[in-house]
Amino acid sequence: MHQSDLISSDIDAYLKAHENKSLLRFITCGSVDDGKSTLIGRLLYESKMIFEDQLTALEQDSKKVGTQGENIDFALLVDGLAAEREQGITIDVAYRFFATEHRKFIVADTPGHEQYTRNMATGASTADLAVLLIDARQGVLTQTKRHAFIASQLGVRHIVLAVNKMDLVDYSEKVFNEIVDDFKTFADQLDIPNLHAIPVSALAGDNVVDGSRYMPWYEGPSLLGYLEAVDVETEETSLPFRMPVQWVNRPDLDFRGYAGRIAGGIVRPGDDVRVLPSGKQSKIARIVTMDSDLDEAVSGQSVTLTLTDEIDISRGDVIATSETPPEISDQFDTTIIWLSEEPMLPGRSYRMKTSSRLVSATVNAPKHKTDVNTLQKLPAKTLQLNEIGNCTLAVDRPIAFDSYNENRQTGSFILIDRMSNNTVGMGMINFPLRRAANIHWQNLDINKAANAEQKGQSPAVLWFTGLSGSGKSTIANEVQRRLFASGRHSFILDGDNVRHGLNRDLGFTDADRVENIRRVAEVSKLMVDAGLITLVSFISPFRAERDLARNLMEEGEFIEIFVNTPLSVAETRDPKGLYKKARAGNLKNFTGIDSPYEAPENPEIEINTDDMSVEDAAERVINGLIERGIIEA
Amino acid sequence: MSATAQIHLTHLQRLEAEAIHIMREVVSEAQNPVMLYSVGKDSAVMLHLAMKAFYPSKPPFPLLHVDTGWKFKEMISFRDDLVAKLGLELLTHTNPEGLADGVGPFTHGSAVHTDIMKTQALKQALDKYEFDAAFGGARRDEEKSRAKERIFSFRSAQHQWDPKNQRPELWSIYNVQKHEGESIRVFPLSNWTELDIWQYIHLEQIPIVPLYFAAERPVVERDGTLIMVDDDRMPLKDGEQPMLKNVRFRTLGCYPLTGAVESTANTLQDIIQEMLLTRTSERQGRVIDHDQSASMEKKKQEGYF
């Protein structure tokens, strides 16, 4: 019986059937203007998902801003933002919903424009299948390959190659075959288990919902026919049981439940579980829901578990089967796709969010990045917007995880910039690195406290930050002279001096500046361990790295001294003639000129050398140390 | 949704699990969340999901109803009964300046009324209580700019949405980080369709405002739209007589701005059947959407939910 007949004659039967339809989540992707939005519009239109009032609006819009003259421009059904309609391109993902007799669909129409690749990745990360469009006149383009590569990296296991605009190449079988062969040569190097190609015309509707009378040579299903039938069932329930804890549920003292969404496998009361990373063992007591307790729950369900033992579990821990628990590590080999205009900075501390845990992470320089055109592995120092690379990543505490291959949910993460709070990277864990586990911390008899006591002082780091020529080194020098005179043990790490030795291999790009500060922060930590009052005099332009240094030290040990000399004053002083060079364009990446300086938000001590002599400035620093109990008056 | 889980979840079970997951993420990472409760069917589903997400605890956030002063009477009584029954905290807010100036749809027109009593009122309430995350019941299938919005939709300190610069949203890992003053609108029902909502209400037996069911109600016809005469603030034109008609509402809002449809559907099955056979979208009944094309995107940029 036809669907609408069933709706009128037996609504209950229709609803029952509808309830049990399977769900397919797919995306359309491919190069700009290949016809993705048109195709989705056409699918919605032909599957009768467009209401009359929307159709009237579409007809009006098509005349006003469409690309098809007096005819309907189906892309306008999905390109919903004003800017998209004006420019005739897709900027961000549109999510649309439709259902046929057999299936429910959630489709994400993604943008083809390279600038918006991160929005394509957004759509692809939750898709089971990707419809990759190719303009038959253009054939396989770089962007086609980029999208295929991203989809395969994200674990999209089904790709439908839709060779579109067949109406513009006389519905030629030869053109179709050439394009398909060309794509297969490329795709053979990727992990795409299921690939199927269909010649279509999104505009005219050939092979979209029904077949095409112009292409009798194609005997396969139409696109919709294929989407309705393809089996994308992933055996999530056959994976080992995992549930990242999102929220601890404590309505009263008698109930302690762990709320989360099951990320793999099946769970039943009585199952032996292990809680990670602590490794503690227990058994499932109940699976609690508002309706009633469950006998079992499966991957994808949101539940609340209680255990038979009182153990300490908090958000971000993973409850897993004790037979095959996830691995634990603090260093990983990962694949990262960079999503920000600001390039990735190796050594910088980012926030990393996994399924439900927020940690700090630093990324090492990529081992390589991949050229999406040739799939060649190229050497790289960093990743730029849309680049995909292989990087080692270290987190500040051990976390539980699976490789992305095994479990998309416990193997994925995002990176968040601390300053802008933007999502700047997405990553997939390949495997753990055991480096950290094998280098154990050596406990020494003469420790920091002993070193400090011998010298009769509290060790500290005096971190002078400010523009070139602001007076950092002069003031630090004067402070050290006074410390020395009163019998204190101190040492100065000066930017220029350290760059002659330890950091001689580093330049002045953002990435090198981050590494420069990271090393100095580590060295000053060693000096503090030695019991010294350590004076660091570095421009250190980025807040994130100064915070990184601060976090290495103990509470109260890190004194940030902001030498706040206005750029105009520092530039007139220009003791080393560097500003002049930079202004002339002979010195690249100079802080304050063509490289940013991020002023401290809450420095312990602030000095404006404009209205203060070197002696007064040093005096202020010494007084600050006395106030903080680092030295006595 | 059922006592024993089968191996393959239905799409409604998946949507339910996704919404619950989203709510728990917000509660775990936001400082001061709130649920925007508009009393309509989507809010009914959202609230039901919140009850499930935190059971046996109560949802750890208050509900906020922005009351324009022109809601259907039945919405207000339904709201108060339900909140009392569930034992939840309800905050209501009406724009005090708008109230003092007597702003209403009849005197000021739908655009001004909606801006002052809804959009501005909402901003006032969010600022007043310093909420940093607000759940809303909007769905992507409602409207073309909604279809473009993230589940976690970021707002500047001025409550503005920047559609051209949305954060990527990957897998189900949500970035809840923000600066002081900024906030996030969260849409747990993003991936639900109108049919999903009705079917879920049906399966879970969720109470909804009786206005959704057909009954004899006094209406007048204006510009082809049936408007219910809900109280005596409605000025009748010369010779205009309210007539009793069997009508119901597909969507609920301010009564002067909400069109009724003639119908005899008085069970959930009837409603679903009617919805599936009709050829117009639910927003058709909302007078505000007709004001200008691309109006929703513009309103959203200005801080409309």
Ligand SMILES: Nc1nc2c(ncn2[C@@H]2O[C@H](COP(=O)(O)OP(=O)(O)OP(=O)(O)O)[C@@H](O)[C@H]2O)c(=O)[nH]1
């Ligand atoms: N002749 C012909 N034109 C088509 C076909 N499909 C799409 N077009 C036209 O190609 C142009 C681009 O179509 P869109 O659907 O906007 O392309 P898109 O892939 O969504 O573009 P982006 O999202 O911006 O990357 C429009 O003018 C369409 O009308 C087709 O099958 N045949």
Ligand SMILES: [Mg+2]
């Ligand atoms: Mg498009």
